[in-house]
Amino acid sequence: MMKGPGKITGEVLRHVFAKPATISYPKGELVIDKNYRGKIDFDASKCIGCKLCVRDCPANAISIENIGTKEDKKMQLTLNYAHCIFCCQCVDSCNKDAISFSPDIELAGINRKDMIVKL
Amino acid sequence: MAKNVVIPIGPQHPSLKEPACFTITLEGEKVVNAVVGTGYNHRGLEKACEARSYLQDIYIIERVCGICSHIHSTTFCQSVEELAGVEIPRRAAYIRTLMAELERLHSHLLWLGIAGHEVGFDTLLMYSWRDRELVLDILAMLGGNRVNYGINTLGGVRRDVTPEQIEKIRKVVDIVEERNKYYVQLALSETTLAARLGGIGKLSHDDAIKFGAVGPVSRAAEVADDIRVTDPYSAYDEVPVTAITDNHADVFGRTVVRVLEIMESVKMIRFCLDNLPDGDIAVKVPRKIPEGEAFVRTEAPRGEDAHYVRSNGTDKPDRVRVRAASEANWHGMKHMLEGDYLADVPIIIAAIDPCYSCTDRAIVLDNHDTGKQSVIDWRTLREYSINWYKARGIDTGKIKIADSHLIF
Numbered sequence: 062m063m064k065g066p067g068k069i070t071g072e073v074l075r076h077v078f079a080k081p082a083t084i085s086y087p088k089g090e091l092v093i094d095k096n097y098r099g100k101i102d103f104d105a106s107k108c109i110g111c112k113l114c115v116r117d118c119p120a121n122a123i124s125i126e127n128i129g130t131k132e133d134k135k136m137q138l139t140l141n142y143a144h145c146i147f148c149c150q151c152v153d154s155c156n157k158d159a160i161s162f163s164p165d166i167e168l169a170g171i172n173r174k175d176m177i178v179k180l
Numbered sequence: 181m182a183k184n185v186v187i188p189i190g191p192q193h194p195s196l197k198e199p200a201c202f203t204i205t206l207e208g209e210k211v212v213n214a215v216v217g218t219g220y221n222h223r224g225l226e227k228a229c230e231a232r233s234y235l236q237d238i239y240i241i242e243r244v245c246g247i248c249s250h251i252h253s254t255t256f257c258q259s260v261e262e263l264a265g266v267e268i269p270r271r272a273a274y275i276r277t278l279m280a281e282l283e284r285l286h287s288h289l290l291w292l293g294i295a296g297h298e299v300g301f302d303t304l305l306m307y308s309w310r311d312r313e314l315v316l317d318i319l320a321m322l323g324g325n326r327v328n329y330g331i332n333t334l335g336g337v338r339r340d341v342t343p344e345q346i347e348k349i350r351k352v353v354d355i356v357e358e359r360n361k362y363y364v365q366l367a368l369s370e371t372t373l374a375a376r377l378g379g380i381g382k383l384s385h386d387d388a389i390k391f392g393a394v395g396p397v398s399r400a401a402e403v404a405d406d407i408r409v410t411d412p413y414s415a416y417d418e419v420p421v422t423a424i425t426d427n428h429a430d431v432f433g434r435t436v437v438r439v440l441e442i443m444e445s446v447k448m449i450r451f452c453l454d455n456l457p458d459g460d461i462a463v464k465v466p467r468k469i470p471e472g473e474a475f476v477r478t479e480a481p482r483g484e485d486a487h488y489v490r491s492n493g494t495d496k497p498d499r500v501r502v503r504a505a506s507e508a509n510w511h512g513m514k515h516m517l518e519g520d521y522l523a524d525v526p527i528i529i530a531a532i533d534p535c536y537s538c539t540d541r542a543i544v545l546d547n548h549d550t551g552k553q554s555v556i557d558w559r560t561l562r563e564y565s566i567n568w569y570k571a572r573g574i575d576t577g578k579i580k581i582a583d584s585h586l587i588f
Contacts, residue, residue, distance in 0.1 A: 082310040094317075096339075098324035119236035148239045148330045153338060162324070 093164040098149045100142055100165040103180035107159035108136035114151035114160055120144045123151060142168055143176040184212065187522070191220050195298060195526035198536035202529065206522060214517035216510055222540040229500040234260050234334060234469060237497065241487075242328050244502055245538045247290065250276075250283045250323075251480040252487075252502065253332040258413060259474040259489040260334055260497075264465050270415070270457045272336035277415040278452040279322065279331055280478075281445040282349075285356060286315040287481035288438045288445075291533045292363060295435060298527040299376045304366070311359050314352045321345060336462025346453050357446045360439065367439045377432035381516040381528035384429050391512030395483020395505050396441070397532050400426045400433030407479040419451050431531040467495045480505045482533045504538030 084092070093099070101123075112125050122144035129135030138160070149162045170176055190201040199220035205213035225244055229237045241256040242249045254276055261268060268276075289312035296304025316326045322345060323329025331337050367373065383393060388401040398405050406423035408416045424440045426433040471493040477486045483505030492498040509532040516528050556564070559581060566576045 082313065094321045094324075096321055096324050098330065117233070117235055119232060119239040146239060146243075146328075147325065148242075148328070149324065150235065150239065150330075153333070 091167075093166060095164060097164040097166065098147050098162050100145075100147075100163055100168060101140060101149065101151060101180070102161045102163050103138040103140075104159050104161070105136050105138075105180075107157045108138070109157055109159075110134060110136050111156070113154045113156065114138075117150050117154040119148065119150065120146045122146070138180045139177065140180055141177045143173055189525060191217070195529045196294065196534065196536075198534075200534075200536045202517075202525070204517070204522065204525060209521050209523070211517050211520055211522065211525065214514045216513050218510065218536055218539050220540065221537040223537065226500050226502060229497060231496070233467065233495045234465075234497060235467070237500065238332060238334070239328075239330065241500070241502070242330065242332075245480075245504060245535050246327055247287050247535065248283060248480040248482060248485070248505075248538075249328050250279050250331065251478055251485055252504070253330075254280065254414065255476050255478045255485055255487040256489065256500070257332045257334055258478070259476045259487050260469060260491075261465065262474040262476065263469050263472050263489065263491050264334070265470070266335055266463055266465055268336045269460045269463060271340075271459045272461050273415040274452050274456050275337045275339075275341055275461065276332065277419055278341070278349075278449060278456075279319070279329060280414065281448045281452070282315060282319055282322075283329075284445045284481045285442055285449075286312050286319065287533075288442050289315065289356075291438060291481075291530075292435070294530055295377075295431075295527065298530045299373070301373065301376075304363075307359070308363065311356055314355060318349055318352050321348065333462060334465040336460070338462070340461050341456065346456075349449065349453060353446055353449050357443070360442045360446070364439045364443065367435050373435070374432060377430070377435055377527070378428070379430055379432075380520050380524045381431045381434075381531050382429055382519075383512050383516050387512060387515060388429070391515065392508050393483075393512050394508045395480070395533075396434050396437040397483065397509050397512070399424060400437045401429040402427050405484070407477050407484055411477055413476070413478055415452070418455070419448050421448065431527055434531050468493065469495070469497075482506055482535065482538075483508060502538075504535060506532065506535040507539045509534065510539060 108125065110125060110127060115123055115125055122141045124139045126137055126139070127134050128137045151160050152162050185206045187204045187206060188201055189204055191199040194200050194202055201217035203215040203217065204211055225240055229240050232240065238253050238256060242253040244252045289308045293305040293308040293312070296302065296308065319329055320326045322339065322341065323331040324339070331339055383391070383397060383401055385401045385403060388398040388403050393401070394405065402425050404423045404425050406421065407413070408421045409423045422444055424437050424444060426436045428436065469491045471491055473488070473490040475486065475488045477484055479485070485505055486503040488499070488501040489497055490499040513529070513532065517525060520528060562581050566579055570576045
């Protein structure tokens with residue numbers, strides 16, 4: 062290590078020309094990895110209503126109900142993302158690939174009731 | 181003779197942003213007595229585990245600690261796998277090891293920053309946290325989240341590592357290694373750091389054994405105690421591990437141990453990437469786990485982490501007990517603080533890399549009059565606290581007790 066008052070000169074010059082370590086957010090672009098576990102997506106046409114996802118959810122954040130008739134089933138997933146811990150165990154538990162995760166993380170809100178969404 | 185002064189440090193922000201109360205008795209500026217008061221952050225996680233299935237428990241256990249989340253879920257999964265009698269594929273074992281070492285990198289870099297901040301060396305905080313961010317990005321890429329990676333599952337791991345990801349990890353590890361060389365040089369030769377950290381928070385070799393200290397705290401006192409070496413788990417039987425020790429036995433020694441451990445972790449990560457075996461990443465584990473009990477130890481960044489799981493043959497555990505590393509290190513804290521100056525208290529507390537929420541497990545209140553234990557509900561506790569303030573002349577007339585403490 063260099064001794065004396067000049068020892069920081071190199072470090073200072075390097076930082077003058079270096080790219081910032083931080084990103085500008087929310088004004089700049091937010092880069093999220095495509096593997097990031099954000100809010101889940103639901104494909105109702107693939108769902109068979111086995112409710113394995115509901116059984117495995119550690120936070121009791123999801124429920125599935127049939128809003129169609131007994132013959133013509135139409136599944137609806139209700140997600141409370143205020144309760145959701147974004148572990149995506151439901152994605153792993155689903156045998157029909159009806160649930161997938163998205164890199165959507167901008168979920169902040171001021172009303173808790175708005176955080177219960179029907180997918 | 182001057183009167184001793186008692187100073188409560190905490191429960192808000194005692195050197196770290198977590199709750200604990202340290203009652204420090206001072207004689208002049210010297211600490212003559214210290215009482216460690218934890219228990220403010222009890223979340224009932226062990227009890228919550230008993231009400232959920234083994235699969236759900238992984239995510240509960242992962243949230244015991246915000247920094248060493250992976251090691252807790254690894255330990256729990258290993259316990260359940262031992263009970264179920266399954267062996268995980270080698271590739272899964274290597275991925276678990278890789279994640280554990282990446283976690284150690286980010287945990288030690290975080291500690292280095294905090295230690296710098298506590299001693300007024302904020303440049304070190306900025307530098308090491310900048311480097312930590314690179315590791316966190318890698319962890320988010322592999323697991324899907326920055327801190328709760330959720331990569332473990334019963335019988336293996338949930339996500340595979342792709343060749344492109346391996347390339348990215350190599351690049352980041354190279355940068356971290358290069359920058360860490362500077363921190364090693366800094367820790368070993370910077371005179372201000374050595375003068376500030378040397379000789380404070382002493383815990384000698386014998387005392388470290390006596391108080392049951394674990395991790396970098398004991399290794400800084402020449403106790404070569406590393407579960408990765410003494411009782412290998414995951415892929416540590418193949419990955420070359422060296423237990424880093426130091427003979428300073430003070431805060432300076434703990435700093436040296438941690439920065440050198442970063443270098444060791446870098447080597448281990450490279451070994452895992454070079455020797456990653458092919459094959460499956462998970463095997464199936466039945467939902468109902470056979471009756472039995474398992475006790476598993478692992479090496480968290482903060483020291484030895486131990487989990488005990490008892491099964492009763494159903495899909496839910498009968499008992500889960502978590503002994504996090506910080507819990508073991510608190511016992512020597514009183515000894516470390518006594519005899520040092522008040523100004524050194526924050527860095528001595530921070531030097532064990534404490535995690536208060538890891539520590540807080542249960543509080544038992546004994547009734548002094550009857551000697552019996554009792555359970556009080558939320559409403560009674562609230563009434564008790566209001567009456568406590570009322571008795572001290574504080575106007576509590578406007579406070580209403582809600583029917584339930586639940587928001588939803």
